[in-house]
Amino acid sequence: MKHKKLLSMTLAAVVLMGSLINLGPIQAAESTGLKTVTILHTNDTHGRGVEDQKKEELGYAKLKTFKSTLDNAILVDAGDTLHGTTFATISKGQSIVDLMNETGTDVFAPGNHDFNYGADRLVELAKAGKFQTLAANVMKGNKLLLGDNYVKEINGLKIGFFGLATPETKTKSNPLNTVGVDFLDYITVAKQQVQALKAKNVDAIVCVSHLGLDESSSQRSDLLAKNVEGINLIIDGHSHTKLDQGKLVGDTLIAQTGEHFHNVGKVTLTFKDNKLVDKNASLVPYSTLKTLTPDEKVLDLIKKVEESNKPILEKIVGRTDLDLVGEREKVRTGETNLGNLLTDAMLDVSGADVAITNGGGIRASIPTGDITMEQVITSFPFANYPVKINVTGETILKALEYGVDKAPEVVGKFPHVGGMTFKYDSKQAPGQRVFDVKVKGQALDLNKTYSLVTNDFMAVGGDGYEMFKGSKEVGAYPLLSEVLAKYIQKHSPIKAKVEGRVVEAAKEEKQAVSTGFTDIDKHWAKDKINYTVEKGLFAGTSKTTFDPNGKVTRAMFVTTLGRFEEKLAPLTGTDKNVFKDVQGDTWYTKYVNWAAANKVVSGFEDGTFKPDQEITRQEMASMISRYVFNLKKQPLVLLLPENFKDDKEIGSWAREAIYNAVAGRLIFGTPEGNFLPKQGATRGELASILYNLSENFTWTKKDQEKPKDAKEKVEKQEDKKAADKKAA
CATH class of the missing domain: 3.90.780.10 (5'-Nucleotidase, C-terminal domain)
Structure with a gap:
């Protein structure tokens, strides 16, 4: 007991001038009848169980010392813990589990890299742990792979925990490690867990998650907080985000320490009459904790592991x-x-x-x-x-x-x-x-x-x-x-x-003779417009204008596509009028007939084609996909659905075709990650697609030559004829 008090006094003296570690609030709480619980937490330590002063990595020996200075403390880890250094990998994670046991870890939620030894090995390590390993959204067959929730009784309070693992584990660990393992929808599972813990009459609900805050991920802790009511605190990992004072989303506080044991997270929960009235998050950096005396039992464990590893590592x-x-x-x-x-x-x-x-x-x-x-x-x-x-x-x-x-x-x-x-x-x-x-x-x-x-x-x-x-x-x-x-x-x-x-390096665009259009100088598709017009695929609206932002009709798109096909092979099926609103001999009739005969277009249920109707981006992508992958038999690579943020707005009839066209680098979404399927296409976009097509197919030698090159070739031939004639 004297040892514990001495550590507390020493630590308080170290951080007296503005440190985040301060036992004062606990004493103050006790004097006013309030109850407090301290949750210490780590995440993304990646096997760094041993202190490294140069890299400012704390390790478990001093973490245990720090924990021992605090009353009513719970130790939680948010994953990516069992793998990443030789200390961890030689024993396939057992060395880290032993340190976590000795340090007094209470709850652990596995990260994607904790599956690196395989799901079965993770189950073995969880059984060897004296702590609760929780991942409520991870199933194998019809059973939970690990635990789902746990209630820790401390200081007369019941703190309920549940765990979530990132579905990104399927690709951010070797996919073979999770064969037969399913990651359920984390929002749905979280709502179920909140209700389950409420039924156990807990005083606070804590989610320990390895989801992260990376904007590129569609499964994040901030989205969890936004969509699930009743979570008081999220102890998070995965994105290596350093949250100095946590992040409040609605009524939910999110805490994360960064990475590699550079900090220890500290969350203080304050209760009055067993009702949570305050929560405060902070980080305790290595610089504050480095003067602590390391725990001897943890050091002994570390020494044994290092001795057994020496012959291999040295x-x-x-x-x-x-x-x-x-x-x-x-x-x-x-x-x-x-x-x-x-x-x-x-x-x-x-x-x-x-x-x-x-x-x-x-x-x-x-x-x-x-x-x-x-x-x-x-x-x-x-x-x-x-x-x-x-x-x-x-x-x-x-x-x-x-x-x-x-x-x-x-x-x-x-x-x-x-x-x-x-x-x-x-x-x-x-x-x-x-x-x-x-x-x-x-x-x-x-x-x-x-x-x-x-x-x-x-x-x-x-x-x-x-x-x-x-x-x-x-x-x-x-x-x-x-x-x-x-x-x-x-x-x-x-x-x-x-x-x-x-x-x-800067990618050189295909060179094209300037068309002299005055309205494309600052347009993003300028070079592509010039190229397609020069090749005879497209035409301006006048001698001096192209109207790059003008709308594209269904007839216009099919006509330019037909012109492209003519560069490769003679058109077939041009004589049969298929649609009742495409009759006679218009500028687009033969091209629409060709597209219909070759199943590039199918028209509408009433037997019309609607040639003058503005084409949408999803219609355009569908037609171009049918042309390239069905008619021209180009190999395709299917992408996973929901790559675009507005994927739900894409018609089910067009989804596969759109993703094929995107995989084939024929059409693209916006920089913001949307596809805008129902938005009308522009003439500039159409020129860009025709340009992209030209990178996938080899035209005849005549069409590959630039006008300038062709002119020079003719001049050389004439010069040669003249020279031959003179010599004769």
């Missing part, structure tokens, strides 16, 4: 003459020498043509000097292994486009490559950014089959690389860390460099 596998860069901000935004080293090792072990791996799989740098196995595993802690698959050049291009579609944002899917190079322009629309792709110095052939080595996570669609899913596997190899260690040993000393494999 082995020197080679040497590097320069720093190998693996910082998060570097590997998730561009090429690094460590990414190049890894993909070279993958090519070496597999003999594949090309290699692609995600930047999110690289977790740390390796400094100049001797390289130990511990450094290799720290940089590549995941239990992933290289897999060789056969894919087309088109699939490779789609993968690269997907990998850079968020650039310059810091994202884990950013591609590192070997055996190939490519350029991308982040100022272009997603799906149209990648260009100048070369495999072993030769231009990428979209129709050719290449052998590609990637990690097993991506090979089955991980990190959203759905285009690899279902590809034929032709080889599998040891763990990435082992493959890299052997490659380092073979090629030491390492001199890996950034070689220009992934280059951000």
Whole structure:
């Protein structure tokens, strides 16, 4: 007891000048008859159980000391805890569970990376834990995989907890880790859990979630708070968000600490007559806690683990003459020498043509000097292994486009490559950014089959690389860390460099003769308009105007599409009038007849085509999709539904066609993530689609030549004839 009081006095003295740790409010509460409960929380520690002073990571030994200074304290962890360092991965998470047990953890909600050893292993670890592992929305078959809710009685109060795991686990852990596991709708489950806890007469309801606050995610803790009443507090993780004083959404307080044990979260709940009257969130930084004396029992556990790991980790596998860069901000935004080293090792072990791996799989740098196995595993802690698959050049291009579609944002899917190079322009629309792709110095052939080595996570669609899913596997190899260690040993000393494999550059648009239109100079589709008019696909509204924002009718769209088809092959089915409102010999009759005969259009139920009616974006996408994928038999890649925020506004008859057209880089949504299916199309948009089409098909040699080139060619031929005649 004296020891506890001494720690409390020491801690209070350390933080007297404005620190967030202050036992005063507790004493004040007791004197006024109020009751308080303190919830200490961590999230996204990623296996960092041991203190690291240089990186300002606290670890469990001092966390237990801190917890012991507080009365009525509950310790909660919001996931991504059991994996991420050699300390954690060598024992497949057991070492971290042991530390959590000794520290006195009460509640744990698993994160996506806690599934990295597989769902069955997570269940084993949960059983080994003396704490409650809660994930109310995770099912296997008809049963909960883990626990759903738990009531902690403390200081005469009943605090109800329930847990939620992110559905993103399906792609942000290897999909094979969650085979047979379902993630139910988190909003629906949360409402059920609130009612279940209310039935247990709890005094406060706390959700421990690994959902996060990342705007790019559709399942977030702020949306949970907004849509579910009755949650007093959300202890959150996943997005690595540092909330200094929490985030209040309605009546729900959200707390999150950031990452890697840099802070410990502290939430004080105050009750009067067992009714919650106040809640306050704060963060206690490492700088405040670093002077604490670490708990001896926790230190003993750490020492035992480190001793058993030594023979594996201390082995020197080679040497590097320069720093190998693996910082998060570097590997998730561009090429690094460590990414190049890894993909070279993958090519070496597999003999594949090309290699692609995600930047999110690289977790740390390796400094100049001797390289130990511990450094290799720290940089590549995941239990992933290289897999060789056969894919087309088109699939490779789609993968690269997907990998850079968020650039310059810091994202884990950013591609590192070997055996190939490519350029991308982040100022272009997603799906149209990648260009100048070369495999072993030769231009990428979209129709050719290449052998590609990637990690097993991506090979089955991980990190959203759905285009690899279902590809034929032709080889599998040891763990990435082992493959890299052997490659380092073979090629030491390492001199890996950034070689220009992934280059951000301005994409040169197709050049077109200026049409002289005066109303397109500042329009985003200027070059595409000039190109399509020059090729005879489109025409201006006058000699000097194009009207890029003017509406497009159904007849106009089909006519331009028919003109495009004429560049490839003679039109068929032009003589039969199909629709009762398309008769005679109008400027669009033969094109509408052609489109109907080839099932590019189907018309309306009353037998009309409505040629003068303004075409909607979903109608236009449907027609272009039928033309490219049904008539021209281009290969397609289906995207998952609900990629667009306004997906529910898309007609069910058009949804598949729209996503096919988007996958084929023929049409795109808005920068805000909407498709605007019922909005009318503009002439500028139509020109852009025709331009995009021209990148997918090879026209006749005559049509590929620019007028200037053709003129020069004729002049040269005439000059040659004159010279031959003179010589004769």
